Amino acid sequence: MDISTMTIRKALDQMQAGEFTAKDLVQACLDSIESKNENLNALLSVADSALAQADAIDRKRAAGEELGALAGIPIVIKDNILVKGWTASAGSRILEDYQASYDATVIKRLRQADAILIGRANMDEFAMGSSGETSHYGPTKNPWDETKVPGGSSSGSCAAVASGMALGALGTDTGGSIRQPASLCGLTGLKPTYGRVSRYGAVAMCSSHDQIGPIAKTAEDAALILAVIEGSDAKDATSVAGTDVFIPELVQKDLKGVKIGIPKEYFLAGMDPAVEKAVREGIEELKKGGAEITEVSLPHTEYGLAAYYLLMPAEASSNLGRYDGVRYAYSSNGNDLIDSYARTRGEGFGAEVKRRIMLGTYALSAGYYDAYYRKALKVRTLIKQDFDDVFKQVDLIACPTSPSVAWDLGAKFDDPLTMYLSDVYTITANLATLPGMSVPCGFKDGLPIGLQFLAKPFDEASIFRAGMFYQSATDWHKKTP
Ligand code: GLN
Numbered sequence: 001m002d003i004s005t006m007t008i009r010k011a012l013d014q015m016q017a018g019e020f021t022a023k024d025l026v027q028a029c030l031d032s033i034e035s036k037n038e039n040l041n042a043l044l045s046v047a048d049s050a051l052a053q054a055d056a057i058d059r060k061r062a063a064g065e066e067l068g069a070l071a072g073i074p075i076v077i078k079d080n081i082l083v084k085g086w087t088a089s090a091g092s093r094i095l096e097d098y099q100a101s102y103d104a105t106v107i108k109r110l111r112q113a114d115a116i117l118i119g120r121a122n123m124d125e126f127a128m129g130s131s132g133e134t135s136h137y138g139p140t141k142n143p144w145d146e147t148k149v150p151g152g153s154s155s156g157s158c159a160a161v162a163s164g165m166a167l168g169a170l171g172t173d174t175g176g177s178i179r180q181p182a183s184l185c186g187l188t189g190l191k192p193t194y195g196r197v198s199r200y201g202a203v204a205m206c207s208s209h210d211q212i213g214p215i216a217k218t219a220e221d222a223a224l225i226l227a228v229i230e231g232s233d234a235k236d237a238t239s240v241a242g243t244d245v246f247i248p249e250l251v252q253k254d255l256k257g258v259k260i261g262i263p264k265e266y267f268l269a270g271m272d273p274a275v276e277k278a279v280r281e282g283i284e285e286l287k288k289g290g291a292e293i294t295e296v297s298l299p300h301t302e303y304g305l306a307a308y309y310l311l312m313p314a315e316a317s318s319n320l321g322r323y324d325g326v327r328y329a330y331s332s333n334g335n336d337l338i339d340s341y342a343r344t345r346g347e348g349f350g351a352e353v354k355r356r357i358m359l360g361t362y363a364l365s366a367g368y369y370d371a372y373y374r375k376a377l378k379v380r381t382l383i384k385q386d387f388d389d390v391f392k393q394v395d396l397i398a399c400p401t402s403p404s405v406a407w408d409l410g411a412k413f414d415d416p417l418t419m420y421l422s423d424v425y426t427i428t429a430n431l432a433t434l435p436g437m438s439v440p441c442g443f444k445d446g447l448p449i450g451l452q453f454l455a456k457p458f459d460e461a462s463i464f465r466a467g468m469f470y471q472s473a474t475d476w477h478k479k480t481p
């Protein structure tokens with residue numbers, strides 16, 4: 001079995017046909033982990049129970065029992081999603097010894113679907129980052145070139161899937177953390193509509209933006225995972241029962257009748273010309289498939305980054321208030337209670353997290369609240385209105401995922417503003433609560449480029465239709481590092 005090109009779809013079919021067992025599949029992933037993880041630093045730990053989980057699936061199959069939709073499929077879990085009994089560090093020192101006492105809803109659903117939880121994926125600390133370098137546990141490297149970043153914050157999830165350590169992964173996306181590393185690692189990654197997937201059991205960063213979503217090699221595989229994890233959940237009041245994720249009849253071999261808008265503001269000066277060329281060629285491919293392509297305008301795009309980098313730290317500063325050394329994990333004793341809080345947070349949080357807590361606290365403080373936080377909320381509404389207007393004319397938007405391919409490790413680390421700029425094409429979907437997916441659409445100097453699709457809330461079906469058409473017409477997603 002060639003694990004590097006194996007997809008979830010193929011593995012399900014071939015296991016069903018008896019060509020290999022779940023144990024063979026898990027062993028192949030464990031072999032990749034054994035040979036590659038030391039360099040890539042994609043996984044923080046590997047489940048001792050992986051082979052036993054696979055064995056149980058194989059026995060169920062042999063006994064003719066009914067199997068779940070992801071039976072025997074090894075999935076990697078970003079370390080900010082709780083798996084009962086596993087450490088959930090969220091890439092932070094402050095949660096180094098924190099053990100999850102319950103399963104996140106998405107984990108419960110993966111278990112019910114007979115998926116195999118194979119390991120914990122490294123990530124930027126508390127999902128703050130675009131490069132995988134803010135993790136307390138060291139940077140993850142890009143499997144296409146180990147001198148480059150894999151993107152972030154779902155850096156380990158993407159590096160693991162791209163290097164054959166698992167067939168799929170869960171990530172979280174608050175401002176692009178599924179789509180951008182998927183783009184930089186040559187994968188397909190979907191940020192679902194806000195509310196489609198329960199956040200119960202995900203470590204909160206910016207609660208009004210955070211969404212859990214799938215990372216895989218193909219759009220079809222991403223749809224298979226999403227179909228398992230999505231849906232309303234009594235434990236997350238923002239979750240709702242959506243329309244179908246994936247409508248097989250909609251996945252025709254063409255895009256006739258589909259209107260796709262190309263936002264002119266998404267082709268900015270400063271974007272790598274090789275990225276623009278690959279994305280424009282990708283759009284040509286959609287046109288050949290029968291899609292009607294029109295230029296559209298999202299006039300408030302340029303304010304997206306500024307609004308995001310106020311709202312996100314504001315919500316994070318409030319969410320991270322719970323790590324006080326008393327209730328969770330890391331604790332450092334000081335002379336008195338206040339000193340203990342200060343030491344715990346000073347030692348437990350890394351530089352990027354502290355920077356954002358300070359920014360957020362400032363933006364929320366009396367006197368500044370109206371000037372910054374409230375203003376950013378208004379910009380958020382304007383950005384949402386831009387999309388509402390455009391989606392009256394078109395079914396989908398196609399645009400780049402990231403303005404550049406993967407950059408050198410360390411190149412932007414000391415320059416947060418330049419780092420933040422790499423999120424320019426992904427954050428608007430979070431501000432507007434829309435679904436978005438990145439698919440591979442080319443290479444520059446051997447490094448992958450991503451094409452992004454955005455749709456109306458809860459219209460993931462249109463995104464999958466376009467993504468699956470595109471992947472039936474191109475081979476970019478079949479390339480391996
Ligand atoms: N790169 C963005 C940030 O640093 C997005 C993070 C995310 O989506 N979790 O905030």
